[in-house]
Amino acid sequence: MRTKLQLLLFALLVVCLLVDVSAKQRRRNSKYHRRTTTTEASVQDEVMNMLEADEIAEEAAEDAEVTVEDGRNEVGSKRQSLLRMDPCMHKHCGAGRVCKTIDDETAECVCVEICDEEVDPRRKVCTNHNETFGSDCEVYQARCFCDTGDDRCRGPNYQHVHIEYYGECRQMPECREEDMADFPRRMRDWLFNIMRDLADRQELPSHYLKMQREAETNHTLRWTNAAIWKWCDLDGHPHDRAVSRHELFPIKAPLMALEHCIAPFLDFCDMNNDHKITLIEWGKCLQLDEEDLDDKCDELAEAKNSDQ
Numbered sequence: 001m002r003t004k005l006q007l008l009l010f011a012l013l014v015v016c017l018l019v020d021v022s023a024k025q026r027r028r029n030s031k032y033h034r035r036t037t038t039t040e041a042s043v044q045d046e047v048m049n050m051l052e053a054d055e056i057a058e059e060a061a062e063d064a065e066v067t068v069e070d071g072r073n074e075v076g077s078k079r080q081s082l083l084r085m086d087p088c089m090h091k092h093c094g095a096g097r098v099c100k101t102i103d104d105e106t107a108e109c110v111c112v113e114i115c116d117e118e119v120d121p122r123r124k125v126c127t128n129h130n131e132t133f134g135s136d137c138e139v140y141q142a143r144c145f146c147d148t149g150d151d152r153c154r155g156p157n158y159q160h161v162h163i164e165y166y167g168e169c170r171q172m173p174e175c176r177e178e179d180m181a182d183f184p185r186r187m188r189d190w191l192f193n194i195m196r197d198l199a200d201r202q203e204l205p206s207h208y209l210k211m212q213r214e215a216e217t218n219h220t221l222r223w224t225n226a227a228i229w230k231w232c233d234l235d236g237h238p239h240d241r242a243v244s245r246h247e248l249f250p251i252k253a254p255l256m257a258l259e260h261c262i263a264p265f266l267d268f269c270d271m272n273n274d275h276k277i278t279l280i281e282w283g284k285c286l287q288l289d290e291e292d293l294d295d296k297c298d299e300l301a302e303a304k305n306s307d308q
């Protein structure tokens with residue numbers, strides 16, 4: 001459910017953005033190539049884990065000035081009780097890995113051997129090394145090779161390779177001041193519209209529905225509720241009342257190729273530069289009134305648990 005939601009959200013963000021961007025571009029009479037992006041929702045959590053592992057590794061390296069012994073993620077290597085019939089049936093393998101049956105009772109997660117070839121350039125991805133990969137699968141695969149000590153590991157750099165954004169690597173146009181000035185408003189609008197769309201499709205978790213209804217009826221809450229919802233939603237890996245760089249992945253990666261102001265905007269949100277965005281910071285960069293922002297995440301999480 002959660003991953004499905006995230007995928008939908010990606011799609012919606014992109015759609016909202018395309019509408020907004022194309023309207024804007026038409027006004028400017030300039031050419032703009034539309035791009036849409038998709039991602040495998042099923043790998044979303046693994047992506048989070050990878051990014052988290054990277055972050056931990058980076059921080060450790062910064063703090064201690066020692067090389068990190070091992071920042072790799074253990075997703076997929078967890079041994080679980082296996083079904084007798086098909087030991088792969090209930091085995092979950094992380095991104096870039098597939099389940100392989102060893103014998104009747106044993107299954108193992110191994111690196112994907114061959115990634116499907118993607119012809120659509122929009123399925124290509126740009127990594128943190130500014131290197132275009134054919135697909136997200138290839139990035140996870142490259143990483144898996146290094147994690148497992150496979151000969152095909154392309155070098156130590158690839159142990160922490162991750163997707164920076166969807167689409168081919170390119171020169172990011174500079175985010176002009178006037179675009180940036182208008183960005184918070186656009187971002188607020190997207191958030192509100194996405195929340196509304198999810199509600200219309202009955203895909204908004206019930207504990208957020210009340211907020212959505214409030215946003216529709218009470219003008220003061222129109223943007224604040226959407227902002228709170230998104231922030232709580234992003235702050236899930238881990239849930240610590242701060243949205244870290246890797247937790248921004250679900251909004252950043254799909255939007256980067258479309259919207260060159262997203263990265264500077266999100267950097268700007270992290271006002272004290274501690275790599276975390278608090279709700280206060282989030283509200284400020286969206287130009288919302290601090291007083292209207294209520295940290296309701298816990299309340300919402302409780303409501304969610306009682307729903308189930």
Ligand SMILES: *[C@@H]1O[C@H](CO)[C@@H](O)[C@H](O)[C@H]1NC(C)=O
Pocket residue numbers: 130169170171172
């Ligand atoms: C990344 O690669 C693209 C395409 O090769 C290039 O145009 C761009 O300048 C590079 N960006 C950086 C930051 O090196």
Ligand SMILES: *[C@@H]1O[C@H](CO)[C@@H](O)[C@H](O)[C@H]1NC(C)=O
Pocket residue numbers: 218219220221
């Ligand atoms: C709108 O919400 C604000 C904040 O919760 C509240 O103070 C205000 O009374 C509400 N206005 C209406 C018309 O319900």
